[in-house]
Amino acid sequence: IVNSLSPQEIHAQMMNPQSTFWKEMVDYLESVHQGEFIDKTMTEVQNDVAYAASDPDYKDPTQTLPEAPPYPCNHQPDVKCHNCTKCDTWWQSFKNNVNDLLYRSNIHSCGDHCTVKGECKAKFPRPYKTTVDEKVGYIILKKLETRLNTFTTTLTYLLRSNPDVTSLLSGTALKSVAAYVTDYITETPLKTYTIFQTICDVFNCQTTMIGGTLRDQEKARKLPTQIVNSLSVRMEMGAPMAAAYLLGNPDHYTSHRFRTVYWKSYSSEVLKDWDSTDLDQLAENDNPNPKDQVVVKRSREGYTAYTPIMDYIYRPKPFKDVCLYDWIHLSRKKLLPNIASNSDASQTGTAVEAQEDSRAKSLIHKT
Ligand SMILES: [Zn+2]
Numbered sequence: 540i541v542n543s544l545s546p547q548e549i550h551a552q553m554m555n556p557q558s559t560f561w562k563e564m565v566d567y568l569e570s571v572h573q574g575e576f577i578d579k580t581m582t583e584v585q586n587d588v589a590y591a592a593s594d595p596d597y598k599d600p601t602q603t604l605p606e607a608p609p610y611p612c613n614h615q616p617d618v619k620c621h622n623c624t625k626c627d628t629w630w631q632s633f634k635n636n637v638n639d640l641l642y643r644s645n646i647h648s649c650g651d652h653c654t655v656k657g658e659c660k661a662k663f664p665r666p667y668k669t670t671v672d673e674k675v676g677y678i679i680l681k682k683l684e685t686r687l688n689t690f691t692t693t694l695t696y697l698l699r700s701n702p703d704v705t706s707l708l709s710g711t712a713l714k715s716v717a718a719y720v721t722d723y724i725t726e727t728p729l730k731t732y733t734i735f736q737t738i739c740d741v742f743n744c745q746t747t748m749i750g751g752t753l754r755d756q757e758k759a760r761k762l763p764t765q766i767v768n769s770l771s772v773r774m775e776m777g778a779p780m781a782a783a784y785l786l787g788n789p790d791h792y793t794s795h796r797f798r799t800v801y802w803k804s805y806s807s808e809v810l811k812d813w814d815s816t817d818l819d820q821l822a823e824n825d826n827p828n829p830k831d832q833v834v835v836k837r838s839r840e841g842y843t844a845y846t847p848i849m850d851y852i853y854r855p856k857p858f859k860d861v862c863l864y865d866w867i868h869l870s871r872k873k874l875l876p877n878i879a880s881n882s883d884a885s886q887t888g889t890a891v892e893a894q895e896d897s898r899a900k901s902l903i904h905k906t
């Protein structure tokens with residue numbers, strides 16, 4: 540990024556708490572995540588929520604959707620402007636809403652779940668102000684409310700639940716995030732014995748249903764559903780991923796699709812047309828196994844040998860002058876409908892590929 544400082548330069552700047560850089564950096568960091576209610580203490584918020592909840596029209600914010608803000612005016616704030624007043628009201632309700640949500644969902648109360656030897660694992664309570672470690676320049680951001688974790692107000696407003704937002708900066712937190720993410724990405728598929736264990740567990744848990752009065756068809760439908768559900772829980776597979784798979788959507792997004800080119804067999808095929816010993820030598824060095832490897836296919840007409848390069852050689856007449864590169868990347872192989880019905884479909888072996896590219900529609904060819 541042009542003009543951006545190196546981590547070393549940032550570090551040097553952060554060592555001087557009097558500098559404007561220090562002030563602006565801390566302001567920025569404090570604006571993106573915080574650990575206290577907006578402009579209020581916990582007791583004040585507690586009273587506010589209790590008061591608001593006494594109104595019969597009051598709705599629990601965790602059960603409602605966020606409201607979009609009005610378009611901001613492009614002039615200085617003006618008390619006479621109708622839209623300015625609307626904005627003010629929106630911001631006020633935003634703050635109340637966020638405080639309410641935080642009070643409902645982000646308060647940490649210690650109990651058996653978090654205490655180890657009388658001390659809270661989550662290190663609550665912990666109030667402190669923003670400080671910078673003088674020796675290493677590490678920034679510890681302020682957190683004024685003892686029983687709150689850290690969050691971003693906008694995210695809380697939008698998600699209406701308990702998000703946990705932490706400034707990573709550097710140090711152990713960043714390392715543990717990297718470890719956490721790689722743990723997820725490298726998640727291995729289930730071991731065979733775990734799969735069988737899961738199936739067995741479902742059977743054991745469902746003995747009443749299996750021996751019950753339901754129709755056999757219904758039982759047969761319910762069991763696999765439960766097995767699949769518990770398998771996908773074990774695999775920690777997300778619902779969107781399962782849905783994408785069922786709907787036949789790809790599990791990743793990509794800007795390019797690649798096609799395989801059988802270059803070696805193609806080039807040795809081409810070299811066959813030269814008699815020169817030099818070229819023979821070259822071809823042999825290049826290809827340690829000069830004998831053509833073919834796939835033998837059976838059809839009504841008998842056995843035929845097939846190699847992928849036949850797709851490059853035996854093209855329909857109109858495409859005989861298309862350059863190989865264009866031919867490979869634009870053509871798609873498809874089973875011709877009449878061939879499929881006339882001969883044993885499983886033996887023709889012609890790969891059927893979905894039409895990926897409309898440009899290629901006219902280039903359908905038969906091997
Ligand atoms: Zn205005």
Ligand SMILES: [Zn+2]
Pocket residue numbers: 647648649650653654659660661662663
């Ligand atoms: Zn605790």
